[in-house]
Amino acid sequence: MSDAVKGEAGDGEEHGGSRRDFLYLTAGAMGGIGALAVAWPFFNALNPAQDALALATIEVDLEPVEVGQSITVQWRGKPVFIRHRDRAEIEAARDIDWETLPDPQSDSARLVEPPPPEQTAAVAAVPDADFLVVIGVCTHLGCIPLGQKPGSDKGDYGGWFCPCHGSHYDTSGRIRKGPAPRNLAVPEYSYLTPTRIQIG
């Protein structure tokens, strides 16, 4: 090391010195790259394995879910909350200035529109996008919020309440109060029929 530095500092035109530097640097760099290349598989082995990655999709039938009822389904090891909201809950989610919320998002931006009602006979069961589908994992530190069972604590905004660190979510699953930084995530889902969705 000190030899190499000396050679360079002593005389820039001296080919012996700079050649040694060059060899030293390239050999060192190759060794470093090689070490990183070997380290990568070890690091990557801790990432989710292929079986975990094989994306499970699930289908959920919404027809039996009554107004005001919530169901929980499991998707990729996580709970997904599906709530059939009543009028008051939808109005509570829409009659606010959503741009002032901690994670500003309008209620309609958090829903997937079901196909137009004329297609099937089961129209009446599903008026306009009453179903809220969110991943039931608190965006703070990953607890499952309360509010799915009748009588459980729904928090100050009638949605969900995370007991771990006191985050309150509203009837659109948006964070309103507490330490969580983001709204409850909306999973990728689509309507297969007006009463049937596929998550994933």
Next chain:
Amino acid sequence: MASNGNSTVSGVVKWIDHRLPIFTFMQHETHDYPTPRNLSYWWNFGSLAGIVLVIMIVSGLVLAMQYNPSTAGAFDSVERIMRDVNSGWMLRYIHMNGASFFFIVVYIHIFRGLYYGSFKPPREILWILGVVILILMMGTAFMGYVLPWGQMSLWGATVITNLFSAIPLVGDYIVTWLWGGFAIDNPTLNRFFVFHFLLPFVIVAVVFLHLWALHRFGSNNPLGIDAKGPQDKIPFHPYYTVKDAFGLGVFLIIFAAAVFFFPNYMGHPDNYIPANALVTPDHIVPEWYFLPFYAMLRAISFDIGIPFTGIVIIEAKLGGVIVMFGSLILLALAPWLDRSPVRSARFRPIYKWCFWVFALDCIFLGYCGAMPAEGIWPLLSLFGTIVYFGFFLIVMPLLSVMERPKPLPASISEPVLKGGGSLAGATAKPMEKA
């Protein structure tokens, strides 16, 4: 090497020692090792921590031979240890309570260092190695608590690993990488078992460095002044081996009482419910030794940004994480925050009181951490957090300049040789009772 045994043995010892001077080394570092003559019982906790580490490793090795690190088998294998394995119940209770006692011992050891200024020059690296050991212990204890795969195991692990999701940009990838999946599951449990097994041996290695750094300048002492000569020191053996042995006896009595009569007192009943990924317990609390840090994590429930612009620089979640890890980093930086040349709080009238406020604040934070994050508790946690940080960032630097310390004694042995014994004994009576 002391050669009062028979001559064949001492011959073999000499032959080995000439080639590998391990006996000379042991003699030097554990027998003759000159130690300040005025160490109080507060100096027992270092060697005690070492012994607890050995207890944990030995009990852990035997438990690992019966444990099944899979989500399907973990909970049942722990119950099998409790019911079917010979002495399994005792080994598990030793290991489980040993973790709590390890932290009790180490926390007292740390507070002793803060009170008597053991972190000050030339012992900064010794102190930092101690903080490294604490952090390794916290990681090991956290992963160990996951292994029984009860409700608190799963949800404690979920909360703690999610801390890393607060890191901007790469946070979510790091969490997925830690989990090896999209939720805490079998891959997570497997790797936690591996690390829980590995880290104690890393701790042993750092303990060796810690002892190496300690023996460079020797122990600090209750007066906080350097030894002036041989009259200030006594050999480690038999004076401190016997004192440590006595302390160990007292410790083992209390430890055995916990293991045999209230083994679950420091645990949480929810962890006897098998893990369920769809139900979070109503009230997640970490083990008691994490509670002060947990309170600081939860204390930051507001975004930090530029006022009146709505620009958020640090989200509440990241803020909490920074504060929690920052509390440990500040501990490591204590040698540079407290520049007062006087080590012992005995001669620092203001620091002494600030120290006790800090100690009470840590207990107060622990209490806040055990309470639900509702009502007055987040505010009280924030208050406690401010006091904690204030101690390091305001009190320590300010007192370094402002405080007028009491006069220091001329040497460690002076009060002893004068026959009074008053200085070392009387001024700190409440402290001496261990």
